[in-house]
Amino acid sequence: MTSKLFSLRVVGSLVLVASLAAVSAVATTTQQSGAPQDAQAVALESWKAHLETIGWPQDMRNRMAADFVGKASPSVANEFGGVTITFDGSTPGMLAKVSIVMGANGRPVAKPVVQFADISER
Amino acid sequence: MTNFSRIGLGLTSVIAALSFSQTADAQVTIVRNFAGGSAPTATGTGNLQTVFNAACDWWEAALVTSPYTLTLTYQWGSMGGGTLAAHSLVSQGGTPHRETAGSITFDNDGSTNWFIDSTPCDPSEYTTFTTNTTNYGGGLLIDENVWTGATGPAAGQFDLFRTALHEVGHALGLSSANTAFQAERTDNDVDVTSPRPFPGSSLPLSSTSAHMAVGSMLMCGGCATQNQRRYPSEGDLLANAQISQMSGINFLTACPGTGGGGSPLTTTFANNNGGAVGGAVYFALEGVAGGGGATITDIDLNCAGFGGLAGTIDVYMQNGCSFDHLGVWGGPIATGSATTAAAGSPTNFVLSSPIEIGEGCCVSIAIVAGGFGHAYTTGTSPFALTYATTHLELTAGSATNAPFAGSAFNPRVVNANFHYTVGGTCPPSATVETIGTGCVANFESVYEIMDTASFDLSGQEFTATNSASGYSIAATPTAGIIAPGAIGTPTTLVMPDDGQVPAGTLGIVVGSNGWIALGGGNSNGFVPSAGTMLNNPSTAIYAWTDLQPNNSGTVTYEENAATGRVRVTFDDVHGWNTTDDHDIQFDYNVNNGNWQLRFGAVGFANPEDWLVGYSPGGANSDPGSTDLTLAALFAIETQAADTIPLSLEAVGTPVLGAPFMLTTNGIEPTAIFHVGIVGLTQVSLPLSFVFTQADPTCFLNASLDLVMGPDIIFGGPGSHTWEGVDLTTGGAVGFDLYFTSATLDLTVLSNSTRTANGIKATTGIQ
DSSP: OOOOOOOOOOOOHHHHHHHHEEOOOOOTTTTSSSSOOHHHHHHHHHHHHHHHHHOOOOOHHHHHHHHOEEEEEOOOOOOOSSSSEEEEBTTEEEEEEEEEEEEEEEEBBOOOOOEEEEEEEE | OOOOBBBBBOOOOGGGGGGOOOOOOOOEEEEEEEOOOOOOOOOSSSOHHHHHHHHHHHHHHHHOSSSEEEEEEEEEEEOOTTEEEEEEEEEEEETEEEEEEEEEEEEEEEOOEOOOOSSTTOOOEEEEEEEEESSSSSSSEOOOOOOEOOOOOGGTSSEEHHHHHHHHHHHTOOOOOOOOHHHHHGGGGEEOOTTTTSSSOOBBBBBBSBSSSSSSTTTTTOOOTTEEEEEEOHHHHHHHHHHHSSSOOOOOOOOTTTBBBSSSSEOOOOOOEEEEEEEEEEEEEEEEEEEEEEEEEEEEBBBBSSSSSEEEEEEEEEEOOOOOOOSSOSSEEEEEEOOOOOOEEEEEEEEEEEEEEEEEEEEEEEEEEESSSEEEEETTTSSSSSOSSSSSEEEEEEEEESOOOOEEEEEEEOOEEEEEEEEOOOBBBEEEEEESSOOOOOOOOOOEEEEEOOOOOOTTEEEEETTTTTEEEEEESSSSOOOSSSSSSOOOOOOHHHHHEEEEETEEEEEETEEEESSSOOOSSSSSSSHHHHHSOOOOEESSBBBTTTTSSEEEEEEEEETTEEEEEEEEEEESOOEEEEEEEEETTTTOEEEEEEEOOOOOOOSSOOOEEEEEOOOOOOOOOOOOOGGGGGGGEESSBBBBBBEEEEOEEEEEEEEEEEEEEEEEOOHHHHHHEEEESSOHHHHHHGGGSSSSBEEESSSSSSEEEEEEOSSSSSSEEEEEEETTTOOTTTOEEEEEEEEBBBTTSSSEEBBBOEEEOOBBBO
């Protein structure tokens, strides 16, 4: 008698998110009050945290994280009363972006989202 | 013949000598997890899973390395315009440093017009195949491996298979997130070093990303175009092998397992069915003509369940393609063990003994699962029943929930990758052959038996000279019998038909049918018989045929008591119921045992055969008929005593799965002990080299690696059957073992020790 089997498939929704929008482990002070933060600095720290998450040694991430930050795109007003700023360090064949959602107090309202991928373009 | 019962002493198997040798040929294993997503509108009738599996299989076969497992999650997702797919590294590490997990997303937002091939390994939608070579400093290497000229559903579309190959290629080294890549890219190229092929090559890298800067390579950045299917070139393979420190590459121009390319032979991992724990799958493997054969070193299997089980496999083999699950399978020819992966992912079992499939050979294979159940595929459309590489072809078979029993479910496709090296010979069948001789046979008796028309000894005188070592018999021409009276006064004997009469004073008895003996009691039979002669109670000289001295010719006897000489003359005695004269003359010297036998004229119409020779009284061993005319050329020697050689014969052949038995024949009545000898080496060693008292004519035909017994035997002459090696639990095929045997009497190691011929036994399947 055979028993019908069903392939085990790991539900990959979380991995899917990670593939394009890896959530940075950077410790933020999202909900803390205080002076507005420099978005560029937040972007850099976000990159360092992401690179650490995916196994980069400290010297490499300190040395190279800035290369991935890139330039800030024009900020867009958001529903938190602040602006959303995306730093795009992408180059042909490589996606490198970090998006920071700033609140009204000039500080991130959530962990910045880092996108780091090898992309196939036409 | 007597078959001795065995009073067994310990029997030790030499199965240890057949123990499996360990080999390893592990490569890349890509664990594939499909995370879903909505398939976009596309041409072709395939799906992402089939295409992605084909891409992973390709890379697994194309990179040579120590065991390395990469887990990839893949899915459909929106990528935005201009991007076909993306790869993200999730984790990395290890030594050598490699990506260990990654995620790949294929665009489904409608901006990419995909061709999703249902048969990605069949490039029939493309018309033109091209390769190109360039020297990058380490010799010409292939930097293009492409099909162009898309037709049908592939026309005008981006090939999903090409993109999948490209993205999986990122996960194997060429990734911006991979620190090994970042370390390699500092001079903007990949510097190829040994042991990889083409050392000294510098493969240009994109300055902006983890891509090759060579437009013809699969891993080129921004090079995806419609209407083509691009495979990994040697340049692509080398780049990843160098970055990820893999030892070699295996360039392919077609999918592994689908009629082209090399190892592994892959069926499918699309299990939609499965068997019970401990069940078996059956299938046939054939060495493809012209492929040179294959030697399978490890097998990836699809194991049912969620993984984490301690799994074992036993691999069995039959000759022929019939995969008859109820047939004779013998014992396992290889085993393996592994912790199972989840169903749908390969579990690698390194075989304890490689399995060779020679070119043109077809064998049936059974894989019995231990601790897990097989996950396999029902062999109905769209799943094929045959799968092939350039070297090896698999025909799907059946499955059972208990090995080699019950009803088989079929067709069932084993889910497997067969990793192999090119080259192999046909699995051997079990064989036996006789080697060497034990003891040289020695005989006291000598005779020739022939039909009456073939009698060729007329005009011959045989002179037998006795010594301590036996008789030396020579033949010379003679004019016929010597006239009676030369030795003593002849006495005419009154002979009956088929009888015997005593003659003279020296104990001689004369038989009517042409013999003289040193006593009475021998057979009066008119039909000559070697068996009778060899067991007559009195020593005799024979010119035995059916004669009629009671009513024809004369039989005279004369003797000289002083010298011990006697002479018996048959003069013109007819053959029975014929008118043919026979002149036969026997001389014997009772003092020294010398004798002569002369033949004059004889008839050729006697109703019975002739038996001419000599045999001592009592039981004698049969030397077989000897052409006595040879005595005219050289002396025929008899021996002072019979030496009976043992003969050893195999009972069947050494088939894995059953005990291999042998029978020792020709055991002497005086033998008390029997020993079986099992050796790993063939020798031809005088037994006297083993112990000095041995008969110098006896030889040992197997090295003394294992002595079985002694078994106590008595009551012979007879035979003794004994177990040479127990192959019930399997072993290696093609393994040579050498067997011989010996018997001893109470003197143990002495000149009465007898040895047998050897048997060379080669283990095998049926």
